[in-house]
Amino acid sequence: xxxxxxxxxxxxxxxxxxxxxxxxxxxxxxxxxxxxxxxxxxxxxxxxxxxxxxxxxxxxxxxxxxxxxxxxxxxxxxxxxxxxxxxxxxxxxxxxxxxxxxxxxxxxxxxxxxxxxxxxxxxxxxxxxxxxxxxxxxxxxxxxxxxxxxxxxxxxxxxxxxxxxxxxxxxxxxxxxxxxxxxxxxxxxxxxxxxxxxxxxxxxxxxxxxxxxxxxxxxxxxxxxxxxxxxxxxxxxxxxxxxxxxxxxxxxxxxxxxxxxxxxxxxxxxxxxxxxxxxxxxxxxxxxxxxxxxxxxxxxxxxxxxxxxxxxxxxxxxxxxxxxxxxxxxxxxxxxxxxxxxxxxxxxxxxxxxxxxxxxxxxxxxxxxxxxxxxxxxxxxxxxxxxxxxxxxxxxxxxxxxxxxxxxxxxxxxxxxxxxxxxxxxxxxx
Amino acid sequence: xxxxxxxxxxxxxxxxxxxxxxxxxxxxxxxxxxxxxxxxxxxxxxxxxxxxxxxxxxxxxxxxxxxxxxxxxxxxxxxxxxxxxxxxxxxxxxxxxxxxxxxxxxxxxxxxxxxxxxxxxxxxxxxxxxxxxxxxxxxxxxxxxxxxxxxxxxxxxxxxxxxxxxxxxxxxxxxxxxxxxxxxxxxxxxxxxxxxxxxxxxxxxxxxxxxxxxxxxxxxxxxxxxxxxxxxxxxxxxxxxxxxxxxxxxxxxxxxxxxxxxxxxxxxxxxxxxxxxxxxxxxxxxxxxxxxxxxxxxxxxxxxxxxxxxxxxxxxxxxxxxxxxxxxxxxxxxxxxxxxxxxxxxxxxxxxxxxxxxxxxxxxxxxxxxxxxxxxxxxxxxxxxxxxxxxxxxxxxxxxxxxxxxxxxxxxxxxxxxxxxxxxxxxxxx
Numbered sequence: 062x063x064x065x066x067x068x069x070x071x072x073x074x075x076x077x078x079x080x081x082x083x084x085x086x087x088x089x090x091x092x093x094x095x096x097x098x099x100x101x102x103x104x105x106x107x108x109x110x111x112x113x114x115x116x117x118x119x120x121x122x123x124x125x126x127x128x129x130x131x132x133x134x135x136x137x138x139x140x141x142x143x144x145x146x147x148x149x150x151x152x153x154x155x156x157x158x159x160x161x162x163x164x165x166x167x168x169x170x171x172x173x174x175x176x177x178x179x180x181x182x183x184x185x186x187x188x189x190x191x192x193x194x195x196x197x198x199x200x201x202x203x204x205x206x207x208x209x210x211x212x213x214x215x216x217x218x219x220x221x222x223x224x225x226x227x228x229x230x231x232x233x234x235x236x237x238x239x240x241x242x243x244x245x246x247x248x249x250x251x252x253x254x255x256x257x258x259x260x261x262x263x264x265x266x267x268x269x270x271x272x273x274x275x276x277x278x279x280x281x282x283x284x285x286x287x288x289x290x291x292x293x294x295x296x297x298x299x300x301x302x303x304x305x306x307x308x309x310x311x312x313x314x315x316x317x318x319x320x321x322x323x324x325x326x327x328x329x330x331x332x333x334x335x336x337x338x339x340x341x342x343x344x345x346x347x348x349x350x351x352x353x354x355x356x357x358x359x360x361x362x363x364x365x366x367x368x369x370x371x372x373x374x375x376x377x378x379x380x381x382x383x384x385x386x387x388x389x390x391x392x393x394x395x396x397x398x399x400x401x402x403x404x405x406x407x408x409x410x411x412x413x414x415x416x417x418x419x420x421x422x423x424x425x426x427x428x429x430x431x432x433x434x435x436x437x438x439x440x441x442x443x444x445x446x447x448x449x450x451x452x453x454x455x456x457x458x459x460x461x462x463x464x465x466x467x468x469x470x471x472x473x474x475x476x477x478x479x480x481x482x483x484x485x486x487x488x489x490x491x
Numbered sequence: 492x493x494x495x496x497x498x499x500x501x502x503x504x505x506x507x508x509x510x511x512x513x514x515x516x517x518x519x520x521x522x523x524x525x526x527x528x529x530x531x532x533x534x535x536x537x538x539x540x541x542x543x544x545x546x547x548x549x550x551x552x553x554x555x556x557x558x559x560x561x562x563x564x565x566x567x568x569x570x571x572x573x574x575x576x577x578x579x580x581x582x583x584x585x586x587x588x589x590x591x592x593x594x595x596x597x598x599x600x601x602x603x604x605x606x607x608x609x610x611x612x613x614x615x616x617x618x619x620x621x622x623x624x625x626x627x628x629x630x631x632x633x634x635x636x637x638x639x640x641x642x643x644x645x646x647x648x649x650x651x652x653x654x655x656x657x658x659x660x661x662x663x664x665x666x667x668x669x670x671x672x673x674x675x676x677x678x679x680x681x682x683x684x685x686x687x688x689x690x691x692x693x694x695x696x697x698x699x700x701x702x703x704x705x706x707x708x709x710x711x712x713x714x715x716x717x718x719x720x721x722x723x724x725x726x727x728x729x730x731x732x733x734x735x736x737x738x739x740x741x742x743x744x745x746x747x748x749x750x751x752x753x754x755x756x757x758x759x760x761x762x763x764x765x766x767x768x769x770x771x772x773x774x775x776x777x778x779x780x781x782x783x784x785x786x787x788x789x790x791x792x793x794x795x796x797x798x799x800x801x802x803x804x805x806x807x808x809x810x811x812x813x814x815x816x817x818x819x820x821x822x823x824x825x826x827x828x829x830x831x832x833x834x835x836x837x838x839x840x841x842x843x844x845x846x847x848x849x850x851x852x853x854x855x856x857x858x859x860x861x862x863x864x865x866x867x868x869x870x871x872x873x874x875x876x877x878x879x880x881x882x883x884x885x886x887x888x889x890x891x892x893x894x895x896x897x898x899x900x901x902x903x904x905x906x907x908x909x910x911x912x913x914x915x916x917x918x919x920x921x
Contacts, residue, residue: 071840089839089863089865092862092863092865093862093863172884174882174883174884175884178873178877180883180884182900185865187895187896188865188895266715266716270895270896271895271896285696285719286696286719289715289716291721291722291894291895291896292721293896309918311918312918315918315920316918316920319920319921323920323921385500409519410500410501411500427915431913432522432523433519433522433523435519435522435615435618435911436911437911437912438911438912438913438914439911439912439913439914440914440915440916441913441914441915441916442915442916442917442918442919443608443914443915443916443918443919443920444919444920444921446920446921447608447914447916447919447921448912448914452604452921453604453610453912454602454604454605454610464721465617465618465700465701465721465909466617466700466701466721466723466896466897466909467896467897469909469910469911469912470612470910470911470912471912479895479896479899480899480900481865481866481867481868481869481899481900482867482868482869482878482883482899482900482901483861483868483869483871484868484869484870484871484873484877484878485857485870485871485872485873486870486871486872486873486877487872488739488741488742488745488746488872488873489872489873489874489877490745490746490749490753490873490874490876491749491753491874491876491877491882
């Protein structure tokens with residue numbers, strides 16, 4: 062406002078900070094928008110993705126070709142690949158997000174104070190959300206859709222391996238957002254392919270309200286340790302299955318195998334089995350055979366090792382590293398405990414705090430385990446694989462927070478919001 | 492658990508990290524405790540503070556003597572001073588905290604999923620809370636009481652100027668906590684008086700769940716920028732009062748003077764006045780005289796300067812710095828705006844995001860201002876001074892968060908908690 066000040070605290074910004082500053086302006090426009098305006102933009106995005114599929118697939122082909130030249134494994138190339146079918150599926154996901162309720166505007170808390178002031182705590186968007194992610198280009202659209210729905214502007218920093226795909230996708234997204242009458246800068250690709258752009262993003266405190274790293278442990282560790290922008294830590298899961306003395310054996314085998322082997326590459330897959338000594342003789346021989354059938358290698362402590370003979374399983378002695386390893390593969394660490402408390406103690410020592418399951422028919426054991434274990438999710442007689450925004454009925458998921466601040470566990474739309482207090486009086490003073 | 496692993500990931504820790512590790516053990520004991528056990532400890536603390544007042548006042552005398560020798564100003568020495576009356580007041584505050592409801596265990600969200608799984612999101616303590624604060628030793632007891640009530644262990648890092656007082660207070664607190672059958676390590680003074688102990692605390696990620704800096708802007712900036720432990724930013728308040736074209740003049744003068752001058756040294760005091768041009772002729776002469784009577788110096792933009800002649804006020808031209816300054820003194824920046832939107836734009840540019848007030852009789856203006864301004868608190872026809880945990884009826888306050896993540900605005904007991912999901916099935920697998 063010229064009459065007040067000719068200069069702004071946001072002059073002379075770096076390219077990344079400039080993008081963040083434009084995002085901040087867009088966020089100011091999005092914040093007061095009613096749900097309908099945001100849903101219209103989301104539906105326009107879904108349509109545009111379908112209409113411009115060829116353009117997207119073509120750009121994606123450049124990334125996959127470059128990846129193959131670089132000798133990338135076919136499994137990684139597959140995760141990078143966008144087919145017309147996959148683009149249609151991504152568009153369908155965007156329509157699902159449009160169908161979700163809008164968290165913004167919800168009155169979280171409200172009261173009339175003794176002095177007559179009306180106090181309301183209302184949900185508002187976070188503002189500018191930065192997502193740093195790897196490989197899969199579908200994250201580009203998912204993240205943008207969830208941020209838009211919750212009234213946030215998003216800064217997307219994908220991996221350089223998907224640069225062409227992300228550039229094409231964001232071009233389509235921005236055109237659609239603009240066409241729907243919303244600011245295109247609500248969705249931006251962070252300029253620059255180099256690591257520097259990530260570093261700049263991590264320094265943009267005041268312009269970026271939160272950074273959410275999605276990807277490998279090393280990426281997450283870097284962002285958590287170097288960012289001065291608040292971070293939501295996601296992902297790593299060293300999940301445990303504890304088979305209690307009072308467990309139903311069939312149920313215990315089913316939950317163990319499902320937790321470990323249904324999809325070993327994901328964060329809610331089990332990595333360690335703990336068995337109560339009183340049920341070890343009855344359970345471990347069956348468990349080892351079932352794990353063998355599922356193709357799982359067992360890294361065993363001394364007591365589990367004694368059950369290896371005569372079992373079909375591949376069993377090797379566990380080292381200390383095994384207790385803290387997130388295998389994400391057909392491997393599991395296994396040990397015998399004397400008590401439930403000893404299982405809890407081991408979990409506290411080694412867990413990443415994602416998900417721990419107990420299999421038991423004892424109400425007291427179930428209650429004690431859920432009270433003592435402090436992880437995002439504690440499962441009783443259920444697979445660790447249920448820790449998931451979709452499974453929890455959130456309709457969408459921006460990631461799974463393994464920290465205690467702001468959000469914990471699967472994050473849906475409400476986790477992409479903050480709140481503000483509105484104080485209404487009639488000239489009230491203190 | 493020896494049979495599983497002889498070593499722990501927490502061997503060979505620094506003294507500060509060892510304290511944090513002990514706090515983590517204490518937190519594990521506190522987490523499942525029912526309210527009564529925590530309230531008993533709080534009441535034991537209140538009693539002990541009264542019984543051992545002499546010991547506390549004696550230790551405090553060493554701090555105040557040292558401060559006077561160092562030539563510390565009497566106002567600072569006064570804030571540092573503990574008298575028997577003040578100790579009694581602190582004990583009374585602890586009893587008030589005991590009387591507050593326990594946030595732990597509250598079911599925040601709950602549903603039965605389509606597959607029959609019962610899902611519950613339950614409030615749990617954060618775990619280990621680190622408080623880094625300056626001068627006033629009453630914070631030592633307040634913070635410990637709020638953390639204990641919410642089931643958290645606390646690591647207290649007070650200023651070296653209050654070292655003797657804090658040491659005595661924490662000794663009394665620990666004895667009382669232990670006497671009540673709770674682990675003494677639930678309350679610890681961070682070892683070491685040097686800056687290094689603060690640095691170690693900021694590096695203790697995984698052992699400390701959150702750091703809350705309370706004090707001057709430079710302390711907060713350091714912690715925010717250097718800590719890899721999640722931080723809740725508190726305190727700085729560059730608060731604005733906007734007098735709309737449709738304001739009631741008497742109300743506007745009352746709210747302006749109360750916001751600025753009732754207690755200028757606190758974060759919810761106003762630092763900038765913005766006046767709509769259409770009401771400037773009627774309002775500014777009265778406002779300037781009222782500010783003069785309150786002893787407030789006005790740092791004015793060109794248009795406010797034109798009202799200086801013939802007013803009792805001390806008025807000087809504002810520089811750009813004035814728009815971003817948190818004076819915490821009898822000074823205020825003042826400017827005239829052409830529109831409500833221009834006021835909002837100025838606020839967005841310069842506010843610390845604490846509290847902004849509008850004075851207006853227009854429903855549309857009030858609605859628009861509350862929609863567009865994005866600060867922890869937006870006040871309509873009320874003083875900025877109401878942004879306070881006590882005023883909001885929280886019964887207690889650990890600080891005022893000016894960030895958007897986890898907590899925003901005055902933080903009460905619920906803001907000292909996280910949540911965990913409890914998934915209960917009958918052998919459910921995917």
